[in-house]
Amino acid sequence: MENFTENASGNNSINCTINHGIHQTLSPVIYILVFVLGLPANCLSLYYGYLQIKAKNELGIYLCNLTVADLFYIFSLPFWLQYVLQQDNWPYNELLCKICGILLYENIYISVGFLCCISIDRYLAVVHPFRFHQFRTMKAAAVVSVVIWSKEFLTSWFVFKHGEVSKDAESHAVCFEHYPIKSWEHNLNFYRFFAGFFFPFFLLVFSYCGILQVVHKSHGTQKKKKIQIKRLVSSTVAIFLACFGPYHILLVIRSVFENNCTFAEKIFNIYHISLLLTTFNCVADPVLYCFSSENTHQDFVKMRDSCSACLKCLRTETKESYQLNIPENFRKSSGAHAEQEPGLLNNVHAVKKMKESSITSTD
Known part of the structure; x- marks a missing residue:
């Protein structure tokens, strides 16, 4: 193992003795579950995003970037x-350690950024369908995607300047964990809360409130379609709050109150539970923004029909090959037996009739 970089204070030891038992019990279960469910779901989501890009839909660019960020994590x-x-x-x-830590933390804000892009794109498409065409093009989506990735890379560069592996009281090499938090983390945590969570959440709520108002006033939209849109919007906001809300609230609480080991020990478990909740975003994103759309259901139906058609073709070919493999002598003999069967049946019926007539005559 390589030597670890000294932190800003010149001391790479952690004074607090923290019980990391939650990492050995709950964290492995969550990591395995998210990996098993998230990997195939995001691969399918990436495929459907690619199909939308081929169809010249700017929403596909946001979906692909969102999925790539999830796959990196x-x-x-x-x-x-x-x-x-x-x-x-x-x-x-x-x-x-720095690379994995950045993928863990910055994935949150890349995902938040593209979720906002998707919500704003839908808002402009529904509320202002005949305006702002220049913001709903493939080129505009590509530029916005570059801006989001660049912003997160700049934030990651700030983190790269600090040493992220330190020794705890048991001489374990702890990655991306400081107890109590360092002085340079305070401003970064406030920036993450306001620019990475609160402002995007405001945009998300604003966009979907506008969408719901237009859908509610629309008389041409079917009632079933309205219910579907309302459920999708409400579930999006609920999952956004459930995945990212607890973590950012506790991030601010730590930045304000965590200045000793006693507070760090008390908040450790609930803080890491909130951090584990953010990982479920990798599973929720494909479900919300890909598998809930009507086009995706149609694509699944097409895939199902094509698979069933292939299975039928395979079965037909198997039967035909089986019939072709029947020996010629066996088919001739079976045909001869089939021709002889009617005569044999007639002889049996004649014998039965003779027995019946003989019985009646004796009576």
């Missing part, structure tokens, strides 16, 4: 799994 889960299973002892070098 999912690919880092095996490293975090090994980390927590080894009693929170990072087995690799500090560079890999």
